[in-house]
Amino acid sequence: MVKIVLINLLCVLTLINAPGSLAAQNDQGHVMVKIAVPFIELHSGPANGYPIFYVVKRGQEVSVMLQRTSWYKVMTSDGVTGWVTAAALGKTEVASNNLFSNELRAQTPYLQRDFEFGVTAGTLGDSSALGAKVSWQFTQTLSASLNVDQALGDVSENRIASISIAHQPFTKWSYSPYFAIGVGIIDTKPRTPLIGSGDEKRRSDALTFSVGVKKHLTRNFVLSLEYKNISALTNRDETEELDQWTTGFSVYF
């Protein structure tokens, strides 16, 4: 068995080192692909709104220079540059008997995401709130997040920093629910004109519980809606309960 592996390894290495046998890159280091469908259309820019100005026929090679969103900038052997969709480039690869496979894709699949960066807006109690969040998806269903929220009310300003662990059990659902628990700190600062400057700032610890739903909209873009219950462990006798409702979007990588 070891022998088989060694022979194969040797073959693969020979394949990689053979000069000229695999000129996948041109002089500038661009990936070269061959058109296998009857034709592909080149747009003057990376969007459908930009007109088609050139057509590359079957059998011609183009070098892929740049990617922006789901578009690739390519250059033909005649030096014409234009933009093609990932879908068009993908089709050529599938049609060419998997020579390039269909792996030239414009995004990481949603279920294989590692990091997610998001922003949210909503309400915390009676005040308007905005927040930012970065998550690390360490398994398909579990993620750890760092959240920073700022609630700007008429009387005071709250800043909340928290870390949380979220569980998203039904990853394949189109609208996928999740639950999260976390710990954090809340800084409360009274507004200046109303109460007068120099009033004390307060800091308390907090426990958070959230429930929400995520929707993968397109490419690496995710929408979310979340309810978060925040229990502020104040120095006074009672625990303060705050309700936060937010909606937001995030991008993942």
Add this chain to the structure above:
Amino acid sequence: MDNRFFSVFLAASTLMIPMSVKANVSPQTITQPSAKAEPSEVDPVVDPNIARRDVDESLINVDDFEIGVFGGVMSIEDFGSNALVGASLSYHITENFFGKASYGQSKAGQTSFEQLSGGSQLLTPSQRELSYYDVSIGYNLNGETFLTRNTVFNSSTYLMLGVGSTKFGGDNRFTLNIGAGYRMILSDNVIVHIDMTDHIFDNDILGTEKSTHNLSFTTGISLFF
């Protein structure tokens, strides 16, 4: 015996790959020789199980981010129009949607009351400093702009909606911003743009709480990376 036969088959099939691939596949390609076929089906001329290959996408430069600086005028309600400077970072999600975070700062002038009353000040100098940050989502309407008959640039008009926080008069104020802009793409990387934004926030500096509209008109340059 089986093992040896199998290894010869695998070696032969792997060596055949360069012939079928020609000059198209990256050296970084990961090859996965097909090992599913029975040794008895070895055909030295055609191997139907061409190994799947992955193009190494890291060879393709992805330019979805845009970073830029801008400058212009901001009209702070009741406090006159003043210079505004700032910076922004955008991420292009699709050809139409983008997310944008921006930071700007300006300095408020005097209200007409302060000018006429001669000496009474509503705000301290540090309270006159205005700074804001916001996060918006934008939608592009893509098209081409013909500067002259033969000079054409790609461009887009875009609409933006976002939220943020504005520090003014000593406090942070929740801000809703609505804007529209126009960008002209000079080259693959360089963009010039003009933006008009309404920053709406509540303000009680003049005694009563009211919603103020603070308009900014800016122009800037940014780079894709």
